[in-house]
Amino acid sequence: MAKRKKLNKGQSRRVSDNHNRRLKRNAADTIDDSQLGPQQEGLVISRFGQHADIEDSEQQIHRCNLRRTLGSLVTGDKVAWRPGLDTTQGISGVVEAVHPRTTVLTRPDFYDGVKPVAANIDQIVLVSSVLPELSCHIIDRYLVAAEDVDMPPMIVLNKVDLLNDEQRTQADSQLQRYRDIGYQVLYVSCDTGEGVAQLKQALKDHTSIFVGQSGVGKSSIVNAVMPEVAAITGAVSDNSGLGQHTTTTARLYHFPSGGSLVDSPGIREFSLWHLAPERVAWCFREFREYLGGCRFRDCKHGADPGCLLQQAKDEGKIHPERLESYHKIMAAMADKPTRHHPNSL
Template identity: 60%
Template sequence: MSKKKPLSQGQLRRMRANQTKRLKRADTDKDSPDIQDHLLTPEQAGVVISRFGQHADIETQDGSITRCNIRRNITSLVTGDKVIVRLATEVQASSNIGGIVEAVHPRKSSLTRPDLYDGVKIIAANIDQILIVSSVLPSFTTQIIDRYLVACEDTDIAPVIVLNKVDLLNDENRPEIEQALARYQAIGYQVYQVSSHTGEGINELISLLNNKVSIFAGQSGVGKSSLINALMPEAELIVGDVSDNSGLGQHTTTTAKLLHFASGGDLIDSPGVREFALWHLPAQRVGWCFIEFREFLGTCKFRDCKHGDDPGCAIQQALKDGKITQDRFSNYQRIIASLDEQRHARHFRAAEE
């Protein structure tokens, strides 16, 4: 009889993590038992405002928010989900639980991010648009914008590019930034220029957000929280200052939460969109997510064309013909080059743990 192969450190770590999760779930179930049916009101519609472990804050149609248990057969529930809920006739004093989420409606969109251990993880649902926030300070870069655009195209959620801190534009940085924004507009993307400090462009942004569920994405320091405060002062989000030494900001959001604009529309504020890793995407999918590449994909001389120095490459020819800009093509190459590095780092880290 052959010996069993010893478990790797990564397998042992995952076993311990799963056991800990089961124990926590058991403790939660014991502390917050399901409310008996005869104490529940009839079913009604609701939306997930925020998720906390085995509980969720649910807003019902009258505008009230109630913390609810989640039925055990519901395997996935995130901020923005439309649900069916039954409220209790009285809140459980010991746990502050006032209802049960019975079911989840199908999602019209899902915002996901790759997770080191859990694969692709859903972080928010039913989003209409993602506002990609960049700024003059920290230094403006199209590399980050293009990474976000790939993530948006992959999830089929409409992207909008927002340049914040336009009050910091000057004769030195203005030409390069405006040329870059014009390139995005030329291929069909919406671009807004705003300043949360002076209020420039805020009214136009309010109109864009009206009657839609939006999410803001961008690196730390670009002014997402300041922008949200300008759009909904009642939200009172914490604003992280930009470090004078590094030019980088501090992350301030810790839990995904759905907020309402007074003028109409909703915002999901989530820490899960600080940055989008793309290592889970195959190279072919990344190419498709560059929208101006699409008409040329599949027309290269060789089916396995890498769009580098390959002979008969339709993408390279489109670049020479001016149908694809050098900046966008260079960012595409950088993303492709980073995929293997990110996957290698992920597997190495998992093996070490």
């Protein structure tokens, strides 16, 4: 008998992935209709592989299986589900359908293209920090993503208690560019309480999502604005200055006074390679009135003669570092997506 050819690593991984998917699909249908109660409405609080935590109309949480015919499901989705008559192995129901979304926040994935992160959000809270450093370029990348999905963003600078007077003045100067074009900017310190009351007010009656790199203190802010929630916090690595991933999956919390927020996993990169170049330029909101008016239709907004963006920069109408951020994003997009880290957003 001929010896069976050994599978390479890629083939072995695909076989294993296919096997696991079949097991998960089968597990999702282990509860038949005779074991289920009547259908009711619910809200996805969090998603875990082939399970999801569903909140019912009385704000009780139920761990549910997902029907294999179900499409994508993310935190914030409104669903139709059926409770199990008996809880089996910690599973108390089945999600059967997902209602249409009003909004969806997406992220480009290295393997699967653009994937949804959270649904039915109406406000993005972009959390930045003075540690390891305040990076306006990273803020610009998050703002592009927010503008692309048409969700109003708010910028929160965390850990401001670590700034001395001179550093705070410098941070004020750096962030003024965002106030000038209409973005709300809040300063917050979870240690001193500065800005926490203003942030609570800004979150009230909204469904917000916190986004930002690892280590900027998103989970600490969740604890500050919702002391009753035992969100896990972590320290910044002393060696690298990069934060540890302390939140492993997006989770929705309710404010007692109204409104909700989603705490999302920490993200160290923010890729935008899924966007068209023209869309990136449009997502810089102060660029919009000049787009389409340059001398050349294929203007790259660099050294091209007759560029209205360059002219606006020279006239002080566009901050030079915002235009520089645009060019950095375009340069990064010139690289193929295969060069991006699989966990980048």
